[in-house]
Amino acid sequence: MSKIPLVAANCRFESETTSVSSVVRTDITFVIDVQNITKRYGHHTAIDRVTFSVAKGEVLAFLGPNGAGKTTTMRILTCFMPATEGHARVAGFDCTDQPLDVKRQIGYLPETPPVYQELTVTEYLTFVGRLRGMTGQTLTAAFDRTIGRLELGAVRHRLIGNLSRGYRQRVGLAQALLHDPPVLILDEPTVGLDPKQIIEIRELIKSLAGSHSVILSTHILPEATAVCQRVVIINKGRIVAEDTPEQLSARLRHSEKVSITLKAVPSDCEMKLRAIPGILNVLPGQAGGSFLLECELGRDLRDEIARLVVSSHWGLLELRTISMTLEDVFLQLTRHEDHLAEPAEAMVSAPAEQTDA
Ligand SMILES: Nc1ncnc2c1ncn2[C@@H]1O[C@H](COP(=O)(O)OP(=O)(O)OP(=O)(O)O)[C@@H](O)[C@H]1O
Ligand SMILES: [Mg+2]
Secondary structure (H helix, E strand, C coil), rough: CCCCCCCCCCCCCCCCCCCCCCCCCCCCCEEEEEEEEEEECCCCEEEEEEEECCCCCEEEECCCCCCCCCCHHHHHHHCCCCCEEEEEECCCCCCCCCHHHHHHHHECCCCCCCCCCEEEEEHHHHHHHHCCCHHHHHHHHHHHHHHHHCCCHHCHHHCCCHHHHHHHHHHHHHHHCCCCCCCCEEECCCCCHHHHHHHHHHHHHHHHHHEEEEEEEECCHHHHHHHEEEEEEEECCCCEEEEHHHHHHHHCCCEEEEEEECCCCCCHHHHHHCCCCCCEEECCCCCCCCCEEEEEECCCCCCHHHHHHHHHCCEEEEEEEEECHHHHHHHHHCCCCHHHCCCCHEECCCCCCCCCC
């Protein structure tokens, strides 16, 4: 191991003699608590008064387009660099004043996995484990558990530099999980993985919920919905929304939408549909014979629509409600510059109830 350059992979680890999580604060409300952090690079403001929190056991998605400030926020939380203004605390420890205490509590997967190409997977994870203060049976048990969790057994003796990108990403995740930290900060954890691996890693993250607090950044909307209980949407350095995926779509919906497909489309069909009380608009659908009906918010008109179609003998082939996807929400919030002038405070709701202290 003497040949290994002792540059910190992404954070400074403690010495071998220090226990992995020597101090655990139990008097805290949120495991991650970010208050008004701003980061400026010269005149450029990368993040602007970002505030959010994560309760114990919660998995939070940090969702935003390129350059939104996701990585910057994560780098501040992992003590990679300080915020220009504001405070961030992890497990009760201040990211500026108590960086070693913070680092003991977290596992961090940066955008580029912090792996040494010239080491084998076993050598590298052993090295990381020792930097984390593990030796002997503790290290062996942690190594075996992590290798099993990330299915790295088949490549354990291979040089990391010769692994495929997806496997290097897995090794990066392995170093974040090795010491089983209570807090995980994962910057785009599924980038570069194939669809099967993506599903496996999402399952792994889901299995951490409850016992671990996780922040993961992603551009992939289904990932946020599949894995996370709460979503923070960030755009150009400012938080524009924070809620559960379901609540976000419910809040931004201006009307209920019903899609119907008819066998026969007589000329008076559209007019008769418009005449149903509560229908706001009738738009042609993508397929022949289909329509998109916009209904007043809060009204379920499926029964009335079905009755009209059946009594008119138009032949009802399909009738379904259309819900707003997280993708619609994301586009709506990140498309318009006017959301930046005034962050959508009404969109920000209280975080999920804390499950434990
Ligand atoms: N070291 C730096 N010096 C100057 N500007 C920087 C630096 N690092 C990041 N930025 C700028 O800060 C802003 C936020 O960048 P950041 O990397 O946090 O975005 P991101 O949301 O992670 O984007 P992506 O989805 O592409 O990873 C961008 O405008 C970026 O150009
Ligand atoms: Mg990034």
